[in-house]
Amino acid sequence: MSSQTQTNSKAVFDDVTWESPLVEAVAAYQGNATEEAAGVILQELPFSTYLNIRGDAEDSKFLTAVKKACGVEVPTKPNTYNYDEKTGHVISWLSPDEWLLIAPRESVAKLEAALRKGFGGLHAAVTDNSHGYTAITINGKNARELLAKGTPVDVSVEHFTTGDCAQSLLAKTNVLMWAETDSQLGVVVRRSFADYLWQWLIHSAQDFGVHVR
Amino acid sequence: MYEIDCPWCGLRDESEFHCTGEAHIIRPEDPYALDDAQWTDYLHHRSNPKGLHFEQWQHSSGCRKWFNVARDTVTYEIKAVYKVDEPKPAFLLTDDQSANQATVESSEVKA
Amino acid sequence: MSQYRLPQGGIVNRDAPLSFQFNGKTLSGFAGDTLASALLANGQHLIGRSFKYHRPRGIIGQGAEDPNALVQLGEGSRTIPNVRATQTELYSGLVANSVNCWPSVDFDVMAVNQYASRLLPAGFYYKTFKWPAKAWHFYEERIRASAGLGTIPNEPDPDRYEHVHKHAEVMVVGAGAAGLAAALAASRAGAQILLVDDQAELGGGLLAEQRQINSMSAYDWAKSVEAELRDNPKVQILTRSTAIGYYDHNFLTVVERRHDHLSESDREGVRERLWKVRAREVVLAQGAFERPMIYGYNDLPGTLLAGAVETYINRYAVKPGNKAVLFTNNDNAYSSAMAMLSAGMEVQVVDSRADAEHPLIAQATAQGADVLKGYVVTKAKGGKHVKEAVIQQLTPDGRGVVQDKQQQEVDLIAVSGGWNPAVHLHSHTGGKNRWDDEKLCFVPDSSPQRQVSVGSCNGSFDLYESINEGFAGGLSAAQKLNSTATAELGFIPAAESETADMRVSAMWLVPQNTTPERSPKAFVDYQNDTSAADIRLAVREGFHSVEHVKRYTAMGFGTDQGKMGNINGMAILAEALGQSIPETGTTTFRPLYTPTSMGAMAGSNLDDLFDPIRKTPMHAWHTSMGATWEDVGQWKRAWYYPDASEDMHAATKRESTIIHSNVAVLDASTLGKIDIQGPDAAEFLNRVYINGFKLLKPGRCRYGIMLNDAGFIMDDGVTTCLGENHYLMTTTTGGAAAVLNHLELWLQTEWPELKVYLTSVTDHWATISVNGPDSRKIVESLCSDVDFDSEAFPFMSFQDGTVAGAPCRIMRISFSGELTYEINVPAHMARHVWSAVFKAGEAYQITPYGTETMHIVRAEKGFIIVGQETDGSMTAHDVGYGGMFSSKKEFIGKRSAQRVHLKSPERKQLVGMKPVDGKTVAMEGAHILTNAADVALLTSLPLKEPIKMDGHITSSYYSPVMGHPIALAVVKGGQQRHGEKVMVSDHLGNVCEMEICATTFYDLEGAKQR
Known part of the structure; x- marks a missing residue:
């Protein structure tokens, strides 16, 4: 399950051709x-993987859940992003209750699942917008x-x-x-x-x- | 071209925003208690003051949040920017208006 | 060396001679010249002809205030009409021609107008060509042909333009004495600065100044300040850049001209750059404009503003004449007199003030000027150039002149009627101006902006006062940003100035022995030939507001926008009205400050960059198939795919036939898609749709209608329950953004208690809509992990599955009325799946179809399109969807829909229509006549009264599957009128008889889509 060929904007992954x-x-x-x-x-x-994350910035459970799932601190300061060199994950502040997680392509399913699991009963949401x-x-x-x-x-x-x-x-x-x-x-x-x-x-x-x- | 201090994103150019009309329009608790004329008044009738005006704006190209703007319709000065659930800033109101606003808020609580 | 170029002095580069052409003649000048100074150096005063009377016009000013010296610059696609010679830098190979004259500026046929000028008063065209009203169109064409200055190029503009945003802590407009001092102070105080000036070189008036500043020449002082500013990385300087507009909250636009001073071969990159500046603080230092004197034939070439004469001599080393009369009402002009004397000219000063006293007057007299006090120039004489000045003494009350006349032979009349601060930018955002009774001018007063005016644009005309004021203004701007900032000027420019305390006396209109109407024309607006008599005439005819007089007389409508003569005009108006100048007021100062190219306005917003073109992942495929395009919002959607020989009718006939017989595919990726999550998601949907969503089970889809708060349809679409508390809403293509905003607005402002999050996923999913009886076979062949049995996978449900290897969501919803599988695929994989679908469909003659066929097949089913059948005033009842109204819940628009008039059975309602002849395709938008007999009235135009209409056709097509045309229409009370025949008429006069019927034409039971 790895990439086979890759040009910048056209690539085949798992026998499916992707076009940017x-x-x-x-x-x-x-x-x-x-x-x-x-x-x-x-x-x-x-x-890349683009996951839109919604939640309550004042709720430490939410912040912890995101950190745990993707290894990056949620930026609560407006107009800033946090970057983790090891995983290549970036979380950008979009609004007081909205963030964009950018990650390598391969990690989409794992990250989405980890976030959903981490949120449990919290009022928080994750939406895959990777192709958007x-x-x-x-x-x-x-x-x-x-x-x-x-x-x-x-x-x-x-x-x-x-x-x-x-x-x-x-x-x-x-x-x-x-x-x-x-x-x-x-x-x-x-x-x-x-x-x-x-x-x-x-x-x-x-x-x-x-x-x- | 205004410069608007989004409560979340800070000072930004007007081109990032949309004005969506007068702020502090209170939706009737029971629409069916109103006759058609009263309901139409709620729907359509807006104030059009010369001077201080309270408006709803959305930071449409930014955080997508709505907030309130107190704007002078003559000089186009923005007197205050505040969150959508906050009352009109007291420093902009005459004593009468402040008293009136307090009444409205307490009746909302009761409802 | 021409006889008018002085042997020394000036700051032109005598080592760089430049050759240029004017009206076909080859002339020469120097680098550093303007076209105006170079022409004057060649003795060429006559530049063009005026707008109305075609009177000869010469250079009168030195900058943006000049209404006369307009030329057609350049040739071919780069030609520019009505360029001011005074602001055109000379370059090698410049080609300029006169405007508004034929066949030549020296012999102009239309100049006959000037001899008929008594017959051409203000409002002449309005009055003369008013009757009969119908004939105006005839006259207009002829009047327009003889009017107009300059010609626009016939070819597209070959140059590029761009916009740039800039943020500045302190913006300084103007780099004359005050502006340089302001920038110096602000930069020494540590502020980040943008300094703009409209000339090539910083310095403004200092470039022609002979006095010393800080023990050096004014020019050297300007250079030393410039050097310090350029050394500071926090200072950005834009030259050849005009601040053209001042807008709210300190937003200014500046147009930077990067090419116009260069030979065409040296021009690279963008021609003009429009800077959009947001400044925390603004210092305005734009300077001032000198006023003319209003006397008889004051428009003759050889008449120049005194300050301009001084500039031509001191800066360009050009003397505009040899024997001059200087006509003034103020002390300031005596420095011009001395400049003329130093250039070797003879100068007769005519000062309207009998009591004029100032050190400058004594100096000028000592240098040889002959000064007449209490005299005025009443008239100039000459053909195409001044030859004589007629000088008369004022009566003691100053309101008349004595009979005796002196005639003085001259080749130059220099005039100075006082100075007007350039309050334009200050005024653009509603800044107020105040009349200063001593300085006799409007000066800036309060402003809603964070700005200050300094120097002569603030009425501080003295050089040294200007520098001090500029420095203080710049420092205070910096201190508003940083209260601890300080700066020292380092010298005191002058404790006491010899030019201080300069006086001016009013002389708005020179008195004559005759009444103004009988007097020689005294021009106020030189370009539009508005005279003092025209202003008085306007008053007599009832125009009293300054704004009305402006529009009636055309005063101030020229390319100078009244910079030259408007204040004189307003003063003359005030006198005619018997009121003060402040009571009369000024016309409104509006952007733009000077004429600006359309290119600068457009920037790069042209052609494909004019508006975003949104593309689906299949866009290139559609292109390769020869698709035509329909614009839907910003999207490009494939409209239809014509074969080589097909027109739209043939193509859509083929496309729509194969949907019903085999299979056809639509790219539906443009539909809006909103991901909805949260514990209150179902409640939220219940509140925004008219029908219920609480019982929608995971895996199922439901069509919904959304109303606005006023009860009218705003959108429709299918919403799918993806899982517990998780939905996907689809919206119309054009409505996507508006619907998301509508939903967010309600969530954020009315229902903050609802736990719901909305995210647009429109771009994430591409939608491949496979329609037709063979659709299942194709999709099934590409997808092995879904059970396609209609029990397991019924209509209005979805399944996740792998299609051609890609993880997809397949929905069984239909907008064609046929069996449909909508494959929703993550967009980067969409082309892959799309190709697989077409490959798998080859055996079934699979065909792509576009939006036109989509419209036909949905109309066969009576499906509405929001925005086509609805127009913002249609209710759900009106379109026949009243049955969807849920009575069990509250939703947006419900209360409104119960308003009495929205329930009226007489409202326009959606119906189907068929032509009675079975052939005619009615035009969309055609009207339905209330009374069929009114058809007869349509042929007896003009109508005596409007024909009554019952509604109109909203959609109309030929339906191949039905074998006849079909239409949808909104008709008063239409739902009760099925079977009725009505007459339909379009705007071209076509009439046809149609029968009202049900909206569904095809597959009435809806079996096929199931």
């Missing part, structure tokens, strides 16, 4: 600059300038730093943006909007020199 929403776009255009020369490097991170999203990393020295062309959120180094995330508009679609380092950022976007957003990113990054990894 950017399968055509990523193949069609690799940018106008080499990776070294590019001001912006775009890369799709397809096929994709993620795009936006790296390079002009990454923040690129985001600033589309989002009203202040994404300057001073105001959007490692560990920060924000739901907002990027161009004309809703996204969850995150900051990893000064020059490494990313967005989670709904599947049906992904191609639109990708085209917008490519268009808006052309003067920086854009490279698709």
Whole structure:
């Protein structure tokens, strides 16, 4: 039960072909600059697990249950995420009672089951939305300038730093943006909007020199 | 273009929000105790003040939560932002309005 | 070297000569010139023709205030109409042409209008072409052809534009003396700053200033401040950038022009960038505009604002003439007089103030200016350029002039009627202005924004006062963000200034010996040819509000938006009305501050990026099959799949036939899907749907109708019970977001006690809807872990199963009326399963179908589409679903639905319709006549009174399976009128007779879908 072949946006898992929403776009255009020369490097991170988690942030049982099931502390500070290097699990704050757990593809069933079991009789919920999203990393020295062309959120180094995330508009679609380092950022976007957003990113990054990894 | 202080997400641009009309419209406890005219009044009739106005806004591109905004319809200043289950901020009300609000709240408790 | 370029001085780069073209002539200038300064250096004053009378127009100002010096810039797809020469930087190869003249600016046919100007007063076109009313369309076309300035390009704009968001702690608008000082203070106080200026070089008026600041030239001081600012990483400077709009909560838009100063071959990247700035504090330092003098033929080329003359001499080393009259009502203008003298010009000063006294006047006199006090210029003479100034003495009361005239030969009349602070941005968000009786201008008063105006845009016209005020303003802005911040200017610019205490006296309209109506035209709006007499005429004709007078006379409607003449116009209006200027008020200052390209407004929101295009996982497959597209919300849905020879009718006939005979597949991935979890989920569903959901068992599906609080249908869809306290709701494609918001609103505001969580999973699931008698065979062949026996897997239930290796949820629900299996598959695997379905269906002639066929087959069954059969005013009773109303529970819309008029049997109700001739497909939207006999009226237009209508057709198609057209319609009392024949008429006048019938046409018992 392991992956057999994998390109960035098309892969076969257990004899079933998976295609990301950017399968055509990523193949069609690799940018106008080499990776070294590019001001912006775009890369799709397809096929992750996305579990939407709902619960009461004031209830320690809920917080403990999530921590136990996925190994990451639930961020209760708005607009932040917690990341666990060992498992690769990320939990982002979405609202006072809503979080997004991002994890490797393989772990979806295990995580969903562990969360449900952990919640027991609590009023909490987990919803698998893994196929409803994709993620795009936006790296390079002009990454923040690129985001600033589309989002009203202040994404300057001073105001959007490692560990920060924000739901907002990027161009004309809703996204969850995150900051990893000064020059490494990313967005989670709904599947049906992904191609639109990708085209917008490519268009808006052309003067920086854009490279698709 | 307003800048609105979402009670959960902080200061954000108006483009992330939607206004969904007047706040503090109390849904009648027993709709069937009202005649059609009274019911229509609840459904449709809204105040349209020049000056201070209380509104419901949703942070639609953010946390998706509704909250209340006290806004001046002349200067477009936002005087206060508060959670959806909170009363109108006392500092914005005249003494009469405060007394009136207290009455409304106590009658809600009774109902 | 031209005779008008001074041998030395100025800050143009004499080592960089540039060649350019004006009206086909090749001319030259220097880097650092504007097109206006370069033209003046070449002795070219005549630039264009005015809008109405086609009078000759020359350069009058130096910046955004100039209404005259408009050119058509560039050629081909990049040509721009009505560009101000005063704000156009010269570049090598620039091509400019005059506007509003034919065949040439020197010989303009329409200039005949000026000799008929007595016949063309304000409102001329309204008055003349009013009768007969019908003929206006005829006249309009001809009037429009002769009007209009400049021409727009015929080709698409080849350039790119973009928007950028910017957040600043302190934004400073304008980099003149006050703005630079403000930025300096705020930066020394540690604030993060955005400084914008509309010119190429920072400095504003300092670039033409001859006095010293801090023991250095004003120019060097500006450069030293700039160097310090550029050294600070927290300061961002935008040049060639105009703040065009100031909006609520300190949101400003700035357009940065990145190309227009470059030769076409040097242009790279986006042409313009629209910055959307959110600033915590704003310092406005936009400067001021000089006012003209309003006397006879004050519009002749060779008439310039005095400050502009000073700038042309000091900054560009260009003298706009040799022999000048300087006509002023203020002390400030004497510094212009001295600039002219230093350039070797002869200067006759005409000062309207008999008692004028100021050190500057003494200085100017000492340098050789001849000063006439208590005199005015009443008239200019000349054809295409001023040749003579007529000078008369004011009567002692200042309200008239004595008869004696002096005629002075001139080639330049410099005018200064005082200064108007540029209060535009301050006013955009409702900031108030106050009339200052001493300075004779509006100055900024209160504002709802966190902002301060400094320098001459605050009425502080003295240079040194401006610097002090700017510094204090910048510091106080920084201190609002950090109360402990401090900054030192490091010097005191001047303890006592020789330019302090400058005075101005009112001279809004120069008196004449004749009545204004008999006097030579004195222009207030140079571009629209609005004269002082036009304003008085408007008052006589009953227009008293300044806003009405503006619209009647067109004053202030030009590309300068009244920056030049409006205050004079308002003062003339005030006098005509016998009231004060503050009582008269100003017209509203609105964004945009200066004309802005459509490209900057659009940014990258063009073509495929104009609005998001939402795609299903099968989008590329539909494209490869030649699908046509229907836009549903932001989704692209396959509409129909025509073969090479097919039109829509043929394609949908084929698609809909095969659904009933074999099998056909619809991509239904766009339907909204909401995951509902929590112990109160069933109660919640009960409250939002009109029918009951508490008894829905796990594994079963139920159709529901959702009303809004007013009792009208807002959405419908199937909800499935996935397990205990866990449901999946589907919504219409277009309604998905609205339904989720509706549900969230009720949960968050009315029912916070309900323990329910909602999550949109629309994008997670793709839906492959396999319809038709052969559908089971196909799905069964791909799925071995589900029992497809209809006992085990009945209609309106679902099973989890593995389809072509993918974990899917198969639902037995139908929107086609045929046996249907809807395969819900996690979206990344959807193409895989979709391909497997088509491969498995090859033997059954499996066919894809689009939304048009979906509409046909659902109409055959009488299934409504919310938004097509309903329009926000239809109740569940109206569409025949009243039987679904649960009497056992309370739900949204229930009380409203019981309102008396919503229960009326006379409401429009959903019915089916068939054409009596069996052939005619009625048009959707066609009306149903109340009285069939009224058909006769349709041919006797115009109607004497409206024809009574009973309703309209909502859906209409040819049904291949029925062999005749079918329609759905809403008809007054329609549910009781089955069998009745009615006349139907559409907007093209087509009439057909139709019979009202039941809404279901096909498979009346509903056996097939089971």
